[in-house]
Amino acid sequence: MSTNADLLARRTAAVARGVGHTTPVSAARALNAEVWDVEGKRYIDFAGGIAVLNTGHCHPKVMAAVQAQMERFTHTCFQVLMYEPYIALAERLNAIAPIRGAAKSLFFTTGAEATENAVKIARIVTGRPGIIAFTGAFHGRTNLAVTLTGKVMPYKKGLPATLPDIFHVPFPVAQLGVSIEETLRHLDFIFKADVAPENVAAIIIEPVQGEGGFHMAPPALMRALRRICDEHGILLIADEVQTGFGRTGKMFAMEHYDVHPDLVCVAKSLAGGFPLSGVIGRADVIDGVDPGGLGGTYAGNPLACAAALAVLDVLKEEKLIDRANVIGDMLVNRIKGWETRNDLLPVSAVRGPGAMIAFDIVKDRGTFEPDAEATRRVVQKAWQSGLVLLSCGTTFSTIRILVPLTASDAVLQEGMDLLEGALAAG
Incomplete structure (x- = not known):
């Protein structure tokens, strides 16, 4: 042994x-x-x-769902042969996501894939390069995701350079001496010194920072970001990879606010331990990408989609x-x-x-x-x-x-x- x-x-x-x-x-x-x-x-x-x-x-219900799917098939690649669990999961999430109006979803494997694809969608749809993120944020370890991440140690140590057109503003944390006013003042500085708002595709934010220390974004900040995005045609991306699916006492942490994001990144507890991530968003935004521009060989694996459908059942039933x-x-x-x-x-x-x-x-x-x-x-x-x-x-x-x-x-x-x-x- x-x-x-x-x-x-x-x-x-x-x-x-x-x-x-x-x-x-x-x-x-x-x-x-x-x-x-x-x-x-x-x-x-x-x-x-x-x-x-x-x-x-x-969880027995999740395990049973995966076992049943495993006996049917484990992979086809959704872009080649589609399957019902992927479609059914998209339907379920579209119905409950904190998105205003019609929503659509697509699936990947990791949280970093979700954040990278949300940014990709935003850039394609708006035709703009700029992305605003926050200090203390964690959006993944792949090259774009780690550039979005607002924490050098240990994620960026040794990287000779990160990607361009990504800017960070301080995340407001009272015990660290950062106020909402300071956050918005820095954002204004960035708009004046580094990138015009009409060249910004999206602002990405965790409603509650994960690796950054479980600090919740103040409602006043979310309202201000929504106002700024609406004023300048910028998309608001909520990274709910860690906060989603009941963890914060709501299905999505954005339900704690009175504003809606344009895109939501999900992963982690979505599939109860099976690798699955996704982006849920306004249908008119997500459909701005041409066929073939999104997806992946293992993206939205049928076993993981079956698990996720069971997870949504368990969250409700229990x-x-x-x-x-x-x-x-x-x-x-x-x-x-x-x-x-x-x-x-x-x-x-x-x-x-x-x-x-x-x-x-x-x-x-x-x-x-x-x-x-x-x-x-x-x-x-x-x-x-x-x-x-x-x-x-x-x-x-x-x-x-x-x-x-x-x-x-x-x-x-x-x-x-x-x-x-x-x-x-x-």
């Missing part, structure tokens, strides 16, 4: 160093919000495959969007109780809509001074005690919780007990 150490040694010898890893643990099996490693140790999963498992590991809000309240109340405890590391700024919850580890109680080293130790202590946990943020000091929405109260509380233990001072 392989051990974690054996597999780590083999990984080090065989796998590219640039593919990072949070733990030295190798999974053997998983169910709902629990994982067992190759040595039989049990872990509670607060990472959810980085927001991929809103419906948990191996009322997981409501459950996200219950989980969020439970987590926030527990974390707030830690803020005044001297026997724990100082924590600050608990935040997040629904079950997309995060908090910062700081050097001194009552301040916002980040403690990246302490955060690293907490993540390490957590997995050593049986809790899979992730950090994030531009200062590397944010603990984020992405537990499956199907997790029981007992498992949630057990996980929070383990997190509290990892925060113990000393």
